[in-house]
Amino acid sequence: MATKTYRRHVFLKILILSALPSLCTAFIEGLYCGKENCYDVLSVTRDSTRGEISKAYRSLARKYHPDKYKGKDAEEKFQAIATAYEILKDEEQREDYDDMLDNPDEYYRHYYQYYRRRVAPKVDxxxxxxxxxxxxxxxxxxxxxxxxxxxxxxxxxxxxxxxxxxxxxxxxxxxxxxxxxxxxxxxxxxxxxxxxxxxxxxxxxxxxxxxxxxKITDILWIQLVLSPWFLVQYILWHLRWIWKFIIKREEYGDDEKHYLIQRNLRVSQSQYDSIEAHERDEMFSKELWIRDKYVEYKKQKDEEMRIKLAESSKYRSYRRYMKNKGPGRMTFDED
Structure with missing residues (x-):
């Protein structure tokens, strides 16, 4: 029994070793020149320059062109020559092909490199x-x-x-x-x-x-071109703010006060500018650049809005609808 098992293992090893040469071949069907060597197809070597490869291709193309060469394999021969030239004339494809010749066992990487070149867009x-x-x-x-x-x-x-x-x-x-x-x-x-x-x-x-x-300066292209300048201005503005109002503790000017009000409101500069002038003047007169005063002002406005909505007949109807027929309610109205 042991002798049969030993013989089986020996037989399997022989099969694996005999298959290794075919597994490790550098030529893969469907990739590059298939089972043929691209250099041999053009009768050049791996040391040949691009000019020598082009010269060999022109010579072979004239010789085996279907209009001149009347053999049964005319089209296949000419197609193989053209394929080999397309691969070897391109430096990147030639580099990938040489890598496949040097590392025949790395199949997946060769498939990836080959199809990456084919699928990748040619445009920069x-x-x-x-x-x-x-x-x-x-x-x-x-x-x-x-x-x-x-x-x-x-x-x-x-x-x-x-x-x-x-x-x-x-x-x-x-x-x-x-x-x-x-x-x-x-x-x-x-x-x-x-x-x-x-x-x-x-x-x-x-x-x-x-x-x-x-404005032309608001366009994306102009914004990208001017972005370094905007970045410098942003840094300088903040450094100035830190120096004047944090280190030296100077009093805020009108522009700075409006900026703090805008920041408290959490709106952009254009949104703040779109607020009616009398509303901005009211917020300015109430010193809303001071955080505590702004919080108190917001509470007051929220309360006024709540009372206004409570007194609104439309809002009361909406609340009744949401309570009776809003989300999460199941009704069987025929209409």
Whole structure:
């Protein structure tokens, strides 16, 4: 029994050893030149230069071109020559191929390198990033202009703003008198009036927030280019703040007080600027840059809002609806 087991082990070892040469071959079907050596296909060596490889390819391509070479394997021969040249002319693919010849047992890594070259985009990543940023910047810029134009059209359609704009346009000479209007069609007069109204509104309206007039410096490309300058300004501003108000303990100026109010409100600069002037003046007069006073002010506002909502009939109806038919309630109303 022991003798049979020993013989079985010996037989298995012989099978494994006999299979090793085929397992460790450097040529893998479906990769590069398949079972052939790319260098042998072009009759060059691993030490051959790129120029020598190109010269060998041109010579073989002329010789084995299907129009000249009439053998049965003409197409296969020509295709093998073209494939070998495509691999060896590219420095990165040639490097991967040489690595496969030197390390034939690392199959998975060779498969990965081969298909990574095939699947990876040929375009430079930097170009892709640049184009992406450009597209985002264009969409950003035109969407801002669209919102701004919508705001101008809305103001021009409001009677109170429209009447004021027409009066200012007449005073500034943007609208012609009745005598000078002769000879013009109604469409021309209408267009002239609309252009004058728009000009007046654009020059006098204070549009802030998301509908404000777009600036070229707000575009993503410009922001990225100027980011080092913004970073320096940010650092210098904070160093100045630390020096003046923490180390030297100087009193806050009006700008600093408004900044602290904005920070307490937790809004951006554009959002703070969009707050009505009288509301900002009220917060300033109540010294809301002081944290304790702001906390007290917020409690007061929250309480006022709670009372206002409690007295609102719409809010009471909404609460009743949420209580009776809101989420988590199961009803069987036929309607």
């Amino acid at each position: 990543v930097r170009i892709v990033i640049a184009v992406t940023i450009t597209v985002i910047s264009m969409i950003q810029y035109f969407s801002w202009w669209s919102r701004y134009n919508s705001a101008i059209k809305y103001l021009a359609s409001m009677p109170k703003y429209r009447i004021k704009a027409i009066d200012l346009a007449k005073k500034e000479g943007l609208l012609q008198e009745n005598k000078k209007k002769r000879g013009k069609t109604k469409e021309e007069l209408k267009e002239e009036e609309e252009n004058a109204i728009r000009t007046i509104i654009e020059s006098n309206a204070d549009i802030r927030g998301g509908y404000s007039k777009p």
